[in-house]
Amino acid sequence: MPPMGRPPRGPRPDGPEEEFNLEQMEKETEEMLKLRYLTKDNAVFERTEGGFVSVRIGEEFHPRVQVVRMFPFSDPDQYISIRTPDERSKEIGIIENMKQVSKETAEMLREQLALRYFTPIITKIINIKDEYGYAYFDVVTDRGACRFTINMGGHSVVHLSETRILISDIDENRFEIPDVTKLTTKELKKLDLFL
Amino acid sequence: MILNFDLSKENQQLLALAPNERICYAVPYDITADGRFLSNSYAVVTDKRLVLLEEGTLRKQYLLSDCDKIDSEPQIDCGLLIVTVQGKEEIAARFSAKHLARFSYVARGCTLLLEGSTKLVSSEEYEKTCPNCHRALPGTRECPHCAKKSGGFVHEFLSMLAPYKKQLALIVFIMLLAAVITLLNPEIQKHLIDDVLTDKKGTLSQAFFFLGMIFALSLFMVIINISKAYLCSKLGSMISMDLRAKLYHKIQVLSLSFINDRRPGELMNRVVRDTTRVKQFMEDVFCNLFTVCVIFIFDVVYMLILDVKLALMAFLFIPISIFISNAFRHNIHRRFHRQWQKNDDVNSSLQDVISGMNVVKSYGKEETESKKFDELSDDFAAVQRRNETFWAIFYPLLSFTIGAGVYLITYFGGVSVLNGTKTTGELLQFINYTSMLYMYLDWLTNLPRRLMDLVNSLERINDVMNQEPRIVDDKDATDIDIRGAVEFKNATFGYKSYKPVLEKISLSVKPGEMIGLVGASGTGKSTMINLIMHLYELDDGELLIDGTDIKKIRLENYHSQIGVVLQETFLFSGTILNNIRFAKPDATYEEVIRAAKMANAHDFICRTPDGYNTYVGERGFNLSGGERQRIAIARAILNQPKLLILDEATASLDTESEYLIQKALERLTNGRTTFAIAHRLSTLKDADRLVVIDGHSIAEIGTHNELMEKQGIYYGLVTAQLEMQKVSNEETAAAQA
Numbered sequence: 001m002p003p004m005g006r007p008p009r010g011p012r013p014d015g016p017e018e019e020f021n022l023e024q025m026e027k028e029t030e031e032m033l034k035l036r037y038l039t040k041d042n043a044v045f046e047r048t049e050g051g052f053v054s055v056r057i058g059e060e061f062h063p064r065v066q067v068v069r070m071f072p073f074s075d076p077d078q079y080i081s082i083r084t085p086d087e088r089s090k091e092i093g094i095i096e097n098m099k100q101v102s103k104e105t106a107e108m109l110r111e112q113l114a115l116r117y118f119t120p121i122i123t124k125i126i127n128i129k130d131e132y133g134y135a136y137f138d139v140v141t142d143r144g145a146c147r148f149t150i151n152m153g154g155h156s157v158v159h160l161s162e163t164r165i166l167i168s169d170i171d172e173n174r175f176e177i178p179d180v181t182k183l184t185t186k187e188l189k190k191l192d193l194f195l
Numbered sequence: 196m197i198l199n200f201d202l203s204k205e206n207q208q209l210l211a212l213a214p215n216e217r218i219c220y221a222v223p224y225d226i227t228a229d230g231r232f233l234s235n236s237y238a239v240v241t242d243k244r245l246v247l248l249e250e251g252t253l254r255k256q257y258l259l260s261d262c263d264k265i266d267s268e269p270q271i272d273c274g275l276l277i278v279t280v281q282g283k284e285e286i287a288a289r290f291s292a293k294h295l296a297r298f299s300y301v302a303r304g305c306t307l308l309l310e311g312s313t314k315l316v317s318s319e320e321y322e323k324t325c326p327n328c329h330r331a332l333p334g335t336r337e338c339p340h341c342a343k344k345s346g347g348f349v350h351e352f353l354s355m356l357a358p359y360k361k362q363l364a365l366i367v368f369i370m371l372l373a374a375v376i377t378l379l380n381p382e383i384q385k386h387l388i389d390d391v392l393t394d395k396k397g398t399l400s401q402a403f404f405f406l407g408m409i410f411a412l413s414l415f416m417v418i419i420n421i422s423k424a425y426l427c428s429k430l431g432s433m434i435s436m437d438l439r440a441k442l443y444h445k446i447q448v449l450s451l452s453f454i455n456d457r458r459p460g461e462l463m464n465r466v467v468r469d470t471t472r473v474k475q476f477m478e479d480v481f482c483n484l485f486t487v488c489v490i491f492i493f494d495v496v497y498m499l500i501l502d503v504k505l506a507l508m509a510f511l512f513i514p515i516s517i518f519i520s521n522a523f524r525h526n527i528h529r530r531f532h533r534q535w536q537k538n539d540d541v542n543s544s545l546q547d548v549i550s551g552m553n554v555v556k557s558y559g560k561e562e563t564e565s566k567k568f569d570e571l572s573d574d575f576a577a578v579q580r581r582n583e584t585f586w587a588i589f590y591p592l593l594s595f596t597i598g599a600g601v602y603l604i605t606y607f608g609g610v611s612v613l614n615g616t617k618t619t620g621e622l623l624q625f626i627n628y629t630s631m632l633y634m635y636l637d638w639l640t641n642l643p644r645r646l647m648d649l650v651n652s653l654e655r656i657n658d659v660m661n662q663e664p665r666i667v668d669d670k671d672a673t674d675i676d677i678r679g680a681v682e683f684k685n686a687t688f689g690y691k692s693y694k695p696v697l698e699k700i701s702l703s704v705k706p707g708e709m710i711g712l713v714g715a716s717g718t719g720k721s722t723m724i725n726l727i728m729h730l731y732e733l734d735d736g737e738l739l740i741d742g743t744d745i746k747k748i749r750l751e752n753y754h755s756q757i758g759v760v761l762q763e764t765f766l767f768s769g770t771i772l773n774n775i776r777f778a779k780p781d782a783t784y785e786e787v788i789r790a791a792k793m794a795n796a797h798d799f800i801c802r803t804p805d806g807y808n809t810y811v812g813e814r815g816f817n818l819s820g821g822e823r824q825r826i827a828i829a830r831a832i833l834n835q836p837k838l839l840i841l842d843e844a845t846a847s848l849d850t851e852s853e854y855l856i857q858k859a860l861e862r863l864t865n866g867r868t869t870f871a872i873a874h875r876l877s878t879l880k881d882a883d884r885l886v887v888i889d890g891h892s893i894a895e896i897g898t899h900n901e902l903m904e905k906q907g908i909y910y911g912l913v914t915a916q917l918e919m920q921k922v923s924n925e926e927t928a929a930a931q932a
Contacts, residue, residue, distance in 0.1 A: 050277075050285035051228070064284065072271075114230055118273035118291060132647050134331040144232035149324060149331045152532075170323050170331055171293035174272050193529045 038082060038093035039100045045108055051115075053108050055082060055092065062092060067112040070094075073160050080109060119166075119174045120146065125187040134170070135194070141175065148173060157194045165195070196318035197326065198222060198300055202248075206237060209253045216241045219308065219315060220301045224290040226273065238276060238288050238298075240305055242313075245278065247288055255287065265305035267298040274298055296320060296693075303693035314735070316693060319452075334461060335658040339650045348650050351657060355438070355473075359430055366426050367485055373419050374489035376412055378497070381627035383408055389620030423482055431477030435470040442466045442659055450665040451730045455690060465659060469652040476649045480642070487635050494635075498628050501621065505604055509629045512600030516633060517640055523593050524641075530582045537575040544571050597633060604629050666732050666750065674752040677837040678741050679706035679868030681727060686736035688726060696722045698891040699736070706741075706837075709869040711882035713909060718888045720872045724840050727870060729753060740838075758836030758863075762843035764823040768812030771800055774826055775807075778834040786833060793862050794829035795855040796822070821856065828859050839864060841871040876913055885909060 044056045052064045062084060070079040080095040098106040120141035127138040135150050148169040150156040158166045167175045180188065180195065188195075200221045202210065212218070220240040224247075225233050236249045245265065246256040257278055264279035265287075274295045276288040290298060296318075304316035324331055325338035332338055339348070356363055387405035391397030446454065446462055454462060498506035548555060548564050555564050608625055611617040681704040689695040696719045704710055712720040725731055726738060729745055738745045745753070755778070766774050775790060776782050782790075787807065791797040799822055803809040809816045811826075818826070824844065831839065844860065861881065864871075873879050885902055887895040887909050895907050902909040 048283070050283050052284060115228070115275070115286070115289070116270045116273075118226065118230060118271065120232075131330070132644075132651065133333075136330075141232075143226070143230050146232055147329075151331070171291070172272070172295075173292045193532055 032091075036091075036093040037100075038095050040102045040105065043093065043101075045101070045105045047108055053112050057093065060092075065092060065112075067109050067116060069113065069117070072117065073166075076113075080113075118143075119176050122167075122175050122177045125183065125190055128190045128193075130193070137167075137169075137175075139175070146175075148175065167194070196297055196300065196320040196322060198297065198304070198316070198318060200237065202237060202239070203235075205251060206235075206248050209248055209251075210239055210241075210246055212241065213243065216243050220304055222294060222297045222301055224276070224288040224294060224298075226289045226291055228286055228289050230289075236288075238301070240301060240308070242308060245287065245305065257287070259305075259308060262305075262309060265302055265309065267295075267302035269295055269299075276302070293323075299691075300693040303695075318693075333651045333655055335654050337654065337658070339647075339654040348653065351653055352649075355434060355653070358437070359433065362426060362430050362433075366423065366430065366482070369419055369423050369426070370482075370485035371489060373416065373423065373486045374493070376416050376419070377486070377490055377631070378493050380409070380412060381624040381631075383412070384627065385618075385620035385624040387620070388623055389618045393619055424478075427482035428478050431474035431481075434477060435474035438470045438473060438656055439466055442470070442656060445659055445662070448664050449659075449662055450732075451725075452665060452690065453662060462659070465655050469655050472648060472652040473656075476645065476652075480645045480649075483638070487638055490631065491635050491639065494628050494632050498625065498632070501625055501628070502608075502617070505608060505625060508607065509600050509604055509632065512603070513632075513636065516597045516600070516636060519593065519596055520637055520640065523589070527586075530578075530585065534575075534578050534582050537571075537578050541568075541571050541575050544568055597637075598630070600633065601626060601629050666729065668749050669746050672747055672749045673743075674749050675741065675743060677753070677756045679708075679837045680704065680739075680741045681838070681868060681870075682737075682739040682742075684737040684739065686726070686738055687734050688722065688731065689734060690722075690731075695734070695891055697726075697888075700893055702886065702893060702896070704868060704870075706868055707866050708883045709864055709871065709881060711879035711885040712870060712872045712888060713876065713879070713885055713912065714888035714894075719891060720888055721842060723888070724842055724870055724872065727838070728757060728759065728840060755834065756836055757838040757840065758831030758834050758867075759840045760824070760827050760831050760842070760844040760860075764820070764827040766811050766818075766823055766826060768810075770805075770808050770810055771803075771826060772807040774811060775829045775833055777830055782833055787829075790829040790833040791826075793832050794825045794859045796825035796829050796859075799825070821853070824856055825859060828856065828863060832863055837867060839867045839869040841869065841873075843872055843874055876916055 038055075038057065042057060046054050046056075048054050048064060053067070054061070054063050055065050056062075064085050066083040066085045066089060068081040068083055069076050070081055078097050080098070082092045082095065084090045084092060095101060095109070098109070101109070120143040122139045122141050124140040125137070126140065127136075129136045129138075130152060133152050135152050136147065137150065138147050139145070148171075150167060150169050156168050158168070160166055163179045163181050165177050165180060167177070169175070177183070177191075180191070183191065198220050199218065200223060202218075202221055210218075218239060218241050221237050224236050224238050227233055227249075233250060235251065236247075239246045239248060242259075244256050244258055245262070247254045257280065261280055262278055263282065264277075266277045266279070268275045268277055272292050274290050274292070275286050276290070276298055278285050278287045300316050300318050307314055307316065321334070321336050322332060325341060327341045328338060330338065330340055383405060387402070387409070391401045391405060443466060446466070495506075495510075498509065544567065548568065555561060604626060605622075608617060608622040612619055612622050681702075683700045683702045686697060686700045687695055688697050700723070712723060714720050722731075726733065729750065732746070740748060740753070758778075767777065772787060775787050779786075784807075788797060791800055791807075800807055800809070803816060805816075811818060811823075828844075841860065841864075844856070857878070864881070871879060871882065879885060880899060882899070884896060884898060886893055887902070887907070889908055895902055895905065895909055897905070903913065
């Protein structure tokens with residue numbers, strides 16, 4: 001279904017004063033093109049009571065923001081997008097590098113990232129059992145011991161690089177092995193089928 | 196999907212239910228806020244509280260009366276349960292992707308509880324792992340492993356074979372015959388050697404007699420094998436054909452919600468792949484099952500009768516042989532799985548580049564792509580070479596090791612022959628039986644895997660077969676002649692019960708009225724139409740047709756009185772005639788022509804070489820979008836429907852065909868209750884009323900003029916379209932200048 005021609009502007013028009021305005025629409029489109037960098041000089045981040053983070057940029061205030069990695073695999077600590085938490089998820093600004101915000105802010109944002117992302121790193125493979133098209137993993141991760149199941153037929157194991165792999169289980173959880181060469185020979189032998 | 200897990204005694208004590216309090220939902224959560232794995236932790240929702248039980252402690256509880264909102268927010272590979280208390284959002288629990296869907300249902304259930312409803316949310320989704328044995332489920336409700344205990348599988352397998360008793364009896368008879376002949380052969384060889392050949396005891400004619408017998412038996416065996424293979428293939432084909440037809444029929448009967456809940460292709464796989472697996476099992480495994488079992492048992496018995504000591508010696512090697520062959524098979528499986536993966540990489544890379552050739556060429560990347568492909572190809576070749584070498588070296592070694600028992604037998608048997616306690620023929624016979632034992636051993640050890648494949652396939656097939664269609668005719672469903680009054684009363688519906696698409700819709704439509712449905716995409720316009728077509732059942736509220744609950748009208752009777760024209764015009768493979776006649780196969784030529792004329796389709800149909808007999812559909816005559824649309828309209832007219840549904844019927848057509856279709860639609864909607872969705876709002880100018888859907892409910896309702904005066908959402912949409920049109924007109928003008 002083609003989208004209806006709703007004006008691409010925040011809240012829907014609900015009065016005559018909010019008439020459709022081509023100029024404003026073009027202005028917004030232009031704005032979307034800009035990279036708006038947030039630094040310790042122009043943005044103030046603060047913890048909220050409920051465990052989230054708010055931001056004030058001059059006059060602009062967002063009571064809760066979403067913190068998103070643009071390059072979660074290749075550069076998790078750089079280019080962090082700060083977005084509105086609603087469905088539209090509009091970009092408020094970009095943090096190019098955690099060094100460009102204060103230490104407290106960086107810590108705050110890292111907490112938010114830790115809340116948003118959950119990809120345990122496998123540190124030890126205890127056992128892998130394959131049975132009738134599924135493989136049952138028994139591993140230790142940086143988040144604690146864990147058992148999960150993957151589908152052997154599909155593309156459950158993705159290579160991010162020669163040595164770095166990402167394993168998706170049947171529940172769509174993801175587990176990372178940052179460097180397979182660091183595994184013991186015994187562990188490698190168990191994993192061999194999936195490499 | 197389970198939304199109410201059983202709580203242990205300790206957890207129940209922690210929960211300390213008040214006397215009149217009841218548990219509505221209890222679901223596990225598995226990570227802490229800072230991301231450590233948890234066990235034995237539950238979010239429990241009662242009709243009064245939300246309680247978080249974490250590893251044997253009560254971590255936190257909220258009174259539902261204090262909460263403004265309870266929501267489940269998906270994150271990346273995890274999710275958060277967020278409770279809003281006095282306007283402040285707070286993280287109540289965190290869970291991995293394993294429980295994402297579960298918490299979405301629970302959050303929806305909480306919303307209902309907060310609204311004061313007593314309705315409980317339930318989920319038709321299947322669990323991914325068996326809660327009992329923790330194995331992955333092959334896309335079925337029942338676990339094939341755990342269901343087996345109740346004797347379900349054997350029963351299912353036998354009931355599948357039941358209609359073919361005669362063929363089955365014949366096959367079993369032939370299988371037994373094959374076993375007898377196989378076992379007889381060494382016996383005859385013994386006689387040939389001992390009674391005829393040894394010490395020149397017998398005459399030449401006797402030798403020929405035995406040789407002839409061996410030859411006859413071999414010939415007989417060939418005939419038996421051929422007929423066995425033939426009968427088993429035939430039986431397998433018949434059974435799989437049977438299953439396919441039953442499955443196909445069942446899928447047609449099942450409600451759309453069952454089909455939409457599954458990944459595309461999954462049902463197709465069940466019809467095609469799983470039924471083929473059953474056939475293959477019948478051909479490859481079943482056909483030898485009795486033969487091998489009988490041979491194996493009698494082989495063992497014979498060996499024991501002939502020579503207990505030697506037999507036991509031979510048996511001693513069985514576990515060793517099984518162990519070696521299992522290890523070998525495991526290794527081979529791993530190696531070839533890897534080879535298969537590499538092959539897959541090469542194939543998909545090839546497909547990638549060939550289908551994206553113009554991109555590769557226009558960016559001048561031929562060299563790079565070529566190099567990439569070479570690397571993959573080299574990789575594949577290396578793995579293949581390694582595997583072939585491995586096979587070539589180890590297979591003979593393996594056969595040698597597995598057969599080691601035979602050498603031992605030959606040695607000790609040979610000693611007995613030299614001692615005179617055994618004849619040469621007897622030794623040969625014994626050696627033959629021993630080799631037979633090892634030969635079928637391999638087949639038997641492979642049997643469990645083949646059986647499990649069959650069990651899984653049967654389970655997937657029966658999973659569909661045992662589904663009850665959710666929309667069925669009520670016991671007291673009746674036929675009615677529809678006049679065309681449609682009324683929604685507090686109707687709520689969502690494709691997933693945790694995510695309502697329409698909420699508490701109320702709308703009353705008079706017979707003959709034309710209603711235009713307006714709203715941004717994804718707001719539920721098409722959903723409303725799906726409900727009117729009775730493809731889905733409401734979750735809550737009522738839908739009345741002429742004052743009768745839609746559930747009380749016989750489905751077939753109802754569907755024969757509605758006409759549908761959709762944006763994506765679907766023409767079946769067949770002639771134009773058959774396509775127009777789809778809803779009413781007994782329509783006369785005159786009726787068809789009238790309908791085509793009404794739809795402005797008659798003229799272009801006459802221009803095609805084969806007229807109404809022109810073959811259309813996949814690989815058929817190429818019709819334009821407008822022409823297909825007009826055939827669909829003719830199809831809808833032919834039925835003389837009382838209720839008409841137009842879903843984007845005029846989208847993406849050129850101006851001329853749009854005009855023709857508009858005219859055709861005008862004729863069609865005349866005097867019929869019509870629900871129309873249109874992208875171009877101008878096409879809805881004839882609508883008696885416009886219904887604007889926004890935020891899961893009806894936001895505005897009225898005529899075009901009323902809504903324009905109101906200057907609300909509709910006004911915004913119309914002005915936006917006009918502005919956009921102006922811009923594009925200006926652009927065209929500028930371009931032409």
